[in-house]
Amino acid sequence: MTNFKLKVQQFGQICVFELSWGTGQQLSATLNYPESLTTFYQEWQRVYLSYYKSGLRGWIEDSGSLTSPPIDWHTKLVQAEAKFLSEFHHWLRSAELFEIRAAIAKHQNLEFIQPSRIKGDKHYQPINVFLTCSSIELERLPWEAWEIGAEFSKVGTIRIARTPLNIHHSTNSKPQHRSRKARILAILGDDTGLNFKGDKEAVRSLSRIADIEFVGWQPGQNIAELKASISAAIADECGWDILFFAGHSNEMAMTGGELAIAPNISMSIREITPQLLLAKQRGLQFALFNSCSGLNIAASLIDLGLSQVAIMREPIHNDVAQEFLLRFLQGLADYRDVHDCLLLACQHLKLEKNLTYPSTYLIPSLFCHPKAVLFQIKPFGFKEQLKQI
Template identity: 30%
Template structure:
């Protein structure tokens, strides 16, 4: 389960500043509460206004209201100059944001965040505020969000109501109502094609509908997701969507229909249109659990790419927040032609609601797997069912090991989908079925490590190592390096594992960790030898390059170290805890943001 960070900022940016309060929760347990303040910052407010005005002046063809679309064809030289100005303005804005959040009055909150949270943990950060400047602030530029790569920011109101939701009805597909509004000058057919390709989804399309058609559909049946593509705008803090060439709507005009949709189980509303913060301001009254909107004018291609990547990630089993972050960050690749693309999408969250996964929206699909049923049974019934599955007492000795493999594979599938609780039950059952299976405790160790239960991880790796699994030695060695600083103990254990290792992947991991321990001991020549040996086995993995760069720094070979940092950055994956740390170091050494 992701930890929840609630940062409540009550006040205003220009004059009075903010009363700032921090709360960190894990489930229902409050881990920390701090109340401090943030000073006013009129310079930040002015710079943000200037930046977004320069963005609007670029003249990009966007999903703003049809009458506002201006095809200002700027000559290439002037456009290039404006792009440079926006980039410089963005860098200045980022610096101002981080300077402000390093204010003396806010320091205890910043320190509390970094001390309480691990950089490998999944974290949802809710910024609760009514200040319009803070709602448009690109919070992802805060170095805390940048460094904690499994975190993501959402906006929430200061005051809110908990929606009165009916239980999600049993069904076989996610129900999506897709409203494809006025498409003058943009291509919303791409949105339609993507929605049609969603797995386990039933999508009903309304093409340039009338007001009454939308209202009727909202009342007609329960919806899990409501999607709008087309032109939109915010006028004097009121969000408006253009549903066809002549008509537009505010949320107030479909108020009762949306309230009914929320009561019937609506979980997510996506407005893939321009300038959606005005729509989001009605989130608190409508009690919509989650909304995704665009902060500013959004170019058509950017809107399409974000939708594709977000829905693909979300439907593949990623959490809503992690799917959103990956889709948002991927937009950075478009910023040569579409500046600030990754600044545009934002989640607006009702603080009382836990975001669903895609599978949560299809409850019928869960519970019909035989292994799921067995895992949830009481002990005696569990053994009775397993006895039958393995052919009675005659087939007991022959069937259990095979069944253990099947249950372990089933658990691993759950683990990859993020259902760590049920996956753990499956692995524990597999361990009971075949206590001599050396892979099962190793997999359990990985899961315990993901859940930040290091004691459990160590116990499971030790059991796997005693059964002769070489990979477990590598993981135990890493724990000794990272958590115990016992480098001699790690090296002794890793050499034992190397004698057992058969495949190159395991040998790579062991050699890399031996070199890591030697690096920490300052024995650079030995460390370099082991990292080079690991790279020789696999030259497409990041870890050995990242560690080799640090070894060369220790040997005062700065030029060689920079080369290794470049390769480290090329192959590193921020989802891997160690590599995420090294990505930060590599960027710092290479002077990259």
Template identity: 30%
Template sequence: MGKSVNLKIVNGDFEQGFQVILRIGEDGSSTATEINGWLPPAPQLPWLCSNWYSSYHSGGETEASRALTAPETQVTNFSILDSAQDLENAINNWLNASDLQFRSFRDKLLKHLQSNEPIRFIIQTDNIELWQLPWHLWDVFQELKVEVSISPSEYEIDFTPGAKTSNQVRILVILGNNSGIDIEKDLASLQQELANAYLRILRNPQKSALSSELWEQEWDILFFAGHSSTQDDLQGRFGINQQESLTIEELKFALTDAIEHGLKLAIFNSCNGLGLARELASLQIPATMVMREKVPNEVAQKFLLYFLKAFANKGKSLSGAVWEARTRLQELEKEYPCASWLPMVCQNPAQIPPTWEELQKQTQHKSPSWPRLPLLQVFLVSLIVTGLVMGMRSLGFWQFWELKVFDQMIRLLPAEKPDERLLIVEVTKKDIEQLQDSYPLSDGMMLQLLKKLGEHQPQIIGLDIYRDLPQGQGRDDLVQYLQQHPHVISPCAHSGGTYPGIHPPPGLSSQQVGFVDTVKDP
């Protein structure tokens, strides 16, 4: 189990900065540490990001891309690289800002990122400009090999997929509109790298056929290859055949049912998938992979191959596999600038995407149907069993085993470090040798010690030196000091048998007395 790090962007903008909450915990655990902080203003970032998108969208590669619409203008690779470098520098200047308030928050974040555990890092926000940012460019993420995922601010916590009844990883493969592109290599990669999976292949399907597969069968992974786009209203659209394209909204109920029956991952190996990712996230799917911009045919093919090798063959987590595939795409950036910027992952923070090994093991057969007992019979049996257990407990029958279990649980607790708020002042053997005739400590010396400790304003002082009898001079002053300072606790010892015990100093309330021995439980 790895670590989950969620950065929730609560509100704000690039002009004023963003209020954020950092949530850190074990992946899958309901408990986590929360740290409030903020991201400093960066008013130039939206313009630089838009400039890069414009440059890239109008880019002049000759390779066919998987967009539904072709670019109207073209620019050189040089201008794309210029805008990309400007954006990367701006992101690093923003997240490495020297602002003292932000630096303290960033240092806490870095402390948790520098971990040997696998990290699932998710940025939660509804701000579309923040979704569009290539967060992976922060040098810290690159150095620590952390893959960044995006999530909406709101998500379901108690969502539980239904039981899986198949004994194979089931993948619904949609090969849609392939005008001008080669998507057969995508299928070849799936067949080669996922030899043990069941692939249901739909070529240029009609909407009714696709909907039927989602409604009537159980799927672990949904894969699409073809043309897609994100409209101006941020709605995603993907071409399922040469004439027809769909939105997620048009398949909303079928996809929701598929997710409720175990669909865990959607992969859209096509262009401009931001809108598709946002809409799928609203359906509470555990994870979605898309390309943020138009993707050249070769880049899409290589990314899928690299991802499948890391995910299925090497057994890496979803985030780890995407990070490896993204990094390997840098080999293509001489011909396809910013190829490694294109993959984008959207995750539900409440659900851990399974590894390939876990997908293969998550086979749950339907439980046998047991006959139902009458309600009255169930009630009577429960009442009898409860009465027997409570009766035996009242007679002490369970005491031995309860103490054994309790003792074993205490032994299993990790060793605790000393509390830094506690200070122990000792009178050591060396002190006694130095004091010589002045030991035991006189009442006056004890008073001097208590006043010295009192200068540090401790909440409580506990003595482990008896003062039932006067020692030297200063008795009255010591007793008066103890009576006036209720946070000073004096010791006593219980009496027992012929042993008379040891009394506390006179005149103290019962709230100022503590015992330094225990009475044996008969």
């Protein structure tokens, strides 16, 4: 399997794309960044927030506008998305990037598993592109929607994952095989204006293949005790495979992102960094934040050495978050890796739910440590132990 690393840096109105792969191969391209792309993104974001104005898993400032006549926000959002993506794709189809696109697409026809190893026809392995952006403004763009191989003879799948600019800690590059159920810690945060019933049911659907523990705020609970219980749960000596969070969250670069754990009470990633490092040492590989504006959160956790982190880059509606989670966890239950799970969930939002939840398929992203193996739940039991002998 070929892994590409693509770094995109912005210097004023100039963007530099640097692609590297294999045994030292690399390409570089320079092109102008169109201001119109920022304008179309901001307009799309404005309409998106207006359509999903209630039930969001994040904090959105009220514009304070006066009552106005009814607006068809659905139609406006569909139009804003079309204009935004058209400008984004036009930029990425620039002639300056042709050599980079061609180098990636070329491997679609080279990476396959011989038919004897699986049932049926040839199975082409996905090409992984690990994308690093130099600014959060670039990170906000929906790079996962880039159809890199569209102009070439397409056979395989190109998967775009994200990698933060800075990573200080190593990861568990060869996770230990555990002859037990996977362990999941589910943290339920502040539910003001939200309903976690769907999240709980979706997570509990994995009880056949995973041991699950819930922790979170209860009415009347002392905040100091709540923070202590969450911290202790993360650092549990038995270790976790998956960390899940549902609730309100927000970007906060100085503290690594914020999680609302109770009404008007937040906990930053920096506050629980020691516990997260312990959890990583004890087996934690993957985290899923089913909450809003998670770019800082994902970057912080990959920086600590977690293998993969799935987040929502923008505010996400409560119903959409639960729809996404259900499909994502169905993939995990089928023993798929987390990248495939995310792509399947996004595909479901795009093809089956786009009339109800327009634009939401553009929101999820997977951040990866470049040296980590993609996490997937492994079958367990006596038969599986025999296979390891």
